[in-house]
Amino acid sequence: MRVHLGCRSVRRKRAAVLKARYSGKPEQIYRNRFCFSCNSWIVKGAAMFETAIQTFTSPVVLFFVLGLLAAFARSDLAIPEAIAKAMSLYLMAAIGIKGGVAVAKSGIDATVISALGAGILAGFLLPFFAYAVLKTFGKLDRINSGAVAAHYGSISVVTFVTAVEILTGQAREPGGYMVAVMAAMEAPAILSGLLLARGLGSKDEGSQSTGEMFHEVFTNSSIVLLLGAFAIGMIGGPDGFAPVSPFFEAGFKGVLCIFLLDMGLIAARRMMDARAITWRLTSIAIFLPLVNGVFGTALGVGIGLDAGSAAALGVLCASASYIAVPAAMRLALPEADPGIYLTMSLSITFPFNVLINIGIISAFAVYLTGSGGVVP
Amino acid sequence: MRVHLGCRSVRRKRAAVLKARYSGKPEQIYRNRFCFSCNSWIVKGAAMFETAIQTFTSPVVLFFVLGLLAAFARSDLAIPEAIAKAMSLYLMAAIGIKGGVAVAKSGIDATVISALGAGILAGFLLPFFAYAVLKTFGKLDRINSGAVAAHYGSISVVTFVTAVEILTGQAREPGGYMVAVMAAMEAPAILSGLLLARGLGSKDEGSQSTGEMFHEVFTNSSIVLLLGAFAIGMIGGPDGFAPVSPFFEAGFKGVLCIFLLDMGLIAARRMMDARAITWRLTSIAIFLPLVNGVFGTALGVGIGLDAGSAAALGVLCASASYIAVPAAMRLALPEADPGIYLTMSLSITFPFNVLINIGIISAFAVYLTGSGGVVP
Amino acid sequence: MRVHLGCRSVRRKRAAVLKARYSGKPEQIYRNRFCFSCNSWIVKGAAMFETAIQTFTSPVVLFFVLGLLAAFARSDLAIPEAIAKAMSLYLMAAIGIKGGVAVAKSGIDATVISALGAGILAGFLLPFFAYAVLKTFGKLDRINSGAVAAHYGSISVVTFVTAVEILTGQAREPGGYMVAVMAAMEAPAILSGLLLARGLGSKDEGSQSTGEMFHEVFTNSSIVLLLGAFAIGMIGGPDGFAPVSPFFEAGFKGVLCIFLLDMGLIAARRMMDARAITWRLTSIAIFLPLVNGVFGTALGVGIGLDAGSAAALGVLCASASYIAVPAAMRLALPEADPGIYLTMSLSITFPFNVLINIGIISAFAVYLTGSGGVVP
Amino acid sequence: MIETVIRKRIEILADTQLQKRVTAAIDKVGITGWTIVPVTSGKGREGPWREERVMGTDKVLVLTIAAEDKAMALAEDLAPMLTKYGFILSMWDVQVIRGERF
Amino acid sequence: MIETVIRKRIEILADTQLQKRVTAAIDKVGITGWTIVPVTSGKGREGPWREERVMGTDKVLVLTIAAEDKAMALAEDLAPMLTKYGFILSMWDVQVIRGERF
Amino acid sequence: MIETVIRKRIEILADTQLQKRVTAAIDKVGITGWTIVPVTSGKGREGPWREERVMGTDKVLVLTIAAEDKAMALAEDLAPMLTKYGFILSMWDVQVIRGERF
Numbered sequence A, B, C: 001m002r003v004h005l006g007c008r009s010v011r012r013k014r015a016a017v018l019k020a021r022y023s024g025k026p027e028q029i030y031r032n033r034f035c036f037s038c039n040s041w042i043v044k045g046a047a048m049f050e051t052a053i054q055t056f057t058s059p060v061v062l063f064f065v066l067g068l069l070a071a072f073a074r075s076d077l078a079i080p081e082a083i084a085k086a087m088s089l090y091l092m093a094a095i096g097i098k099g100g101v102a103v104a105k106s107g108i109d110a111t112v113i114s115a116l117g118a119g120i121l122a123g124f125l126l127p128f129f130a131y132a133v134l135k136t137f138g139k140l141d142r143i144n145s146g147a148v149a150a151h152y153g154s155i156s157v158v159t160f161v162t163a164v165e166i167l168t169g170q171a172r173e174p175g176g177y178m179v180a181v182m183a184a185m186e187a188p189a190i191l192s193g194l195l196l197a198r199g200l201g202s203k204d205e206g207s208q209s210t211g212e213m214f215h216e217v218f219t220n221s222s223i224v225l226l227l228g229a230f231a232i233g234m235i236g237g238p239d240g241f242a243p244v245s246p247f248f249e250a251g252f253k254g255v256l257c258i259f260l261l262d263m264g265l266i267a268a269r270r271m272m273d274a275r276a277i278t279w280r281l282t283s284i285a286i287f288l289p290l291v292n293g294v295f296g297t298a299l300g301v302g303i304g305l306d307a308g309s310a311a312a313l314g315v316l317c318a319s320a321s322y323i324a325v326p327a328a329m330r331l332a333l334p335e336a337d338p339g340i341y342l343t344m345s346l347s348i349t350f351p352f353n354v355l356i357n358i359g360i361i362s363a364f365a366v367y368l369t370g371s372g373g374v375v376p
Numbered sequence D, E, F: 001m002i003e004t005v006i007r008k009r010i011e012i013l014a015d016t017q018l019q020k021r022v023t024a025a026i027d028k029v030g031i032t033g034w035t036i037v038p039v040t041s042g043k044g045r046e047g048p049w050r051e052e053r054v055m056g057t058d059k060v061l062v063l064t065i066a067a068e069d070k071a072m073a074l075a076e077d078l079a080p081m082l083t084k085y086g087f088i089l090s091m092w093d094v095q096v097i098r099g100e101r102f
Ligand SMILES: Nc1ncnc2c1ncn2[C@@H]1O[C@H](COP(=O)(O)O)[C@@H](O)[C@H]1O
Pocket: D013, D041, D042, D043, D044, D045, D046, D047, D048, D049, D086, D088, F031, F032, F033, F034, F035, F036, F063, F064, F065, F066, F102
């Protein structure tokens, strides 16, 4: 039982996966592979390791790394703000419409409902665990612990999209309904985080801000576009999608590359400017996505999702918001320090998830569901 | 003779149209259809009604509706200005080049000449009718009546493009020369409107502004790009167009979706801010496109255009400018109130045209040309 | 031996070239053609002339001309700055990744190494010739002569990309490694130019600025993105490129069209504003690209490059920087007048190269390598 | 000679997200209008920021011209927000034409 | 100590479309230069507007620094346009270095 | 009545490319912060320019508020650069709230 990383069969297999992806029968590829060059069966552990390593061959991830490196080299490379905004709107519209079309095809069944329920529940509960860790090990005060906890309970759309790309590249595309799960997981953690930060009693003048904040959370451009495009996808179905698919589908991966390039630049620049981050907080920003990712994946497998969808749920739990929640916290908890919550979620957790954790989670999902091929 | 709206054949027919559109023989589809599920012939009236209703299944229109709803819900969704500008330039270049290539293929014949003549004439004359209505029923003063009348005599490029998309979806693509007709109809109404607003005698200091204004109208970015791309399309022909067609063709519908999303946001926001709009003006902003649309369609059929091109001429007459003419009026008639002319053309007439009137006009063109299938 | 420009076979041949380009066997087309309509062999001279003339049928060049005309007509047509920036980043990423993939396929061999060496050498030496001409015939002072010379030794990415498009359209696509040659030629001329402008001795306070300048030159966004994408292309190879190719390949020519439209606008507007440009400088701005182009092409053929790659090297030598070098000069030689170096490189040399010189250079490469077909 | 009158010009650097609160305060004290000037980056006690619309942490400059009494009322109104969110307000005297507008 | 001199700083909020008329007036009175600052939205007596380049109804801030006499000449020159199109002009004294430039 | 204190407001029009040198000077004299306002075009003795980021010849307005002594120190510091690169600096007195910040 040897690990076949270096052997040529790995490359061959990747080509096979790619071929299968484009010819549409991805299922049996990972099962029972025999390596002819070293004359032995490729084992579960090797498959997991490979799965984790594949991440780095994706151009999407390579562009992210390029962004990180360019910023560390103090290059003046920058994507104009209007373009970054437009790319983010494009990605929202594209994943919304694709998810909607997928659900229009598959219909809404018990799996979808339970995935939604699991996601919302996780969104509510994860901040409590995060809060405990931040307060004790992280040595943050109540306000900041609550604010950071809200970020880790909520989700990062770009992490999710990157994971979907990588999982699809492994022939494990998550179900289209996971887009709806993602949308549903955006807000609950904000409630928990506020509760933790403010305590139950003290509602000092917060009421106005809180109402304003929830209006903002539910009408912020990402959510509106995501859900609106989802609805359009459901109404139009595959037929309605056909004429716009060249725009929303063909460009998707390329736009994601450039967007991740920009995220790499932003994340690295913020890291270099960071002042308020201790080694304790850095550790937590890596520990939480690991634990939450494992939890979410197990939850997904537990409620009966396929490997891809379970991994996607794991990634949602592992990811930390750096758009919706910071905006909400700035309104509702102005005393909390953006230097802490943005740096943790954007500059540590986000790169960790994209570069390493998606691979780990996907390998874990393969392990749990046994869809990665086992020695007979 | 029953109307078959709900019956399944409607869906089947739509699929057939789509299929036919992509395989290139659209002609006989609408003729003599027999509905097997309810055992009767589908009649002219039903075909018209269906034609009108199809509008709402187009993703282009759905995105427009999403924009309206998002603005009414006071979402902060917004397309960055640079992107909106770029999309509008892209649409101009794309329709220009497509029109030019089409004319390069078909050549310039009597139909093209008479369509151009009819368009220019309509542009000159429509403002007189609009002025009379605005002055008497609308109770506007001379200046404002003239300014608004100029808007309704001129055209809206986006309304035209949306109509072309919808008509093409119904297998009634207008001729490529209609792009030239559209360009020719932009300016004449401005002349009529100024004449009406100022009277014949009074040329007070206007001369400088008027010269400047006409330079601006004829060199404004939309017209220059539209006509320039038209010329490039004519020079290059189908061969020259081939290498750039992935860019200008594949992305077109998707960009139009996002552009209409933005137009929906802008139109609805302006409507919510409107102060100067009475119920009389609101009625006129719906009445004029209806009447002008019917007039233009009839004119088109009268001079021998096919159903699609006649409908396109109807849409051009029905549409009201909200880019070129407001800019011209701001220079030449600064006393006129933008709160009136922009709100009428952008927030009432534009949505009415996109959501309802294009459907009506297209159904009317089908009725007049008999191309929609009649009971034998 | 008559020249067959007007005869119909020319058109037929162009169609054949186009067809061959898309079916993949471009080689024999230009050899031994016999014109049946005028009953004689088409000769080298004619082939060269045609090659030069083909430039004007490319939509890319037509859009550039449209930009020039629109600016001369004082139209307000303008591409928003954020979009221009984004397009330039897109072009960098796209040519970088394409070049990298090409080199991943072909590998790095002696040709690549010698092309790199030749390019770097040319970058160092060309400024000395330019300096001599500028100082004597151009009557510029030392500082300005050095600054302008640096521009002509360095390269213009957009000129290169346009040339690649045109050469590819003639079935003479340059090797992918020419992208690396281009990147390598950006900086050396700056060194020579500074040396010439400042003399060897005087290092007055320049040290800080010079260090800063070189950091800027090597980390400026274009270079970083170009080389980064090149590396990604090499790492990912054709397999990794496949999923993002719709974005980076399908849109490329269209984006280049719009980008050149913008360059036409900018070049013409700067020309109309120019004050410091004498007829001597204008002549030099046409003379230098001619001479450098011929020199570079001959150098390329001399070291054994194919016709397309030799022409590309010629274009690199002929082109003058208007992005990297002006930025560097502003830092290191603030006394030099941007009104001189920008106007010369951007408003005279750039249009001359795009409209005329690329055609000449490509014809010259055909002549030297004999790949254009000769009378037997 | 054209006649000018003295008014206060007030500029407030605020979070884009909270722009509406600032302009609402301007409307409330009865000032006739305001104008938004974009800003792209900056540095303060909390470190540097850049155009971060993607993260909702960008800022704008709200500019308004008003008579002195209204200007002071506005400053009074905004003071708590300035402290809470770290906005910056500066104001100075300017000459304007058509003073009745402000 | 570095020496500063007093000049007028003038800012005119004008329609983008009419920017050229304002800068032509600046050139005409002999001021050496001007700079355009973008603005993205605003509210006045005629209601709110946003970045509306698509409709040609957006605005810019034209900024210029000049000696007092030229500044007053400019204000005089622009006054009719200010009234007709509803532009806003404000000016105030500033210290500048290298005063001979302005 | 809310209390205001007088500070200097300094605005420097500089090449985007050299923005870092200006802000470094601001940091060096101990001013707490600065804000960048974009500008899109202009005209000076060297002729007109437009948004030319593509050519690296565009400009920004660096805005900073400081106590008079620091403001004068900054002006002193920047003077050579102003001359060498043709930057423009203007400053004037403004009232600010929470003066201890600046
Ligand atoms: N002295 C200053 N002058 C100009 N702008 C400042 C100054 N201090 C702070 N700012 C701006 O205000 C923002 C917030 O400041 P702070 O709350 O101190 O981080 C900074 O990012 C700057 O854009």
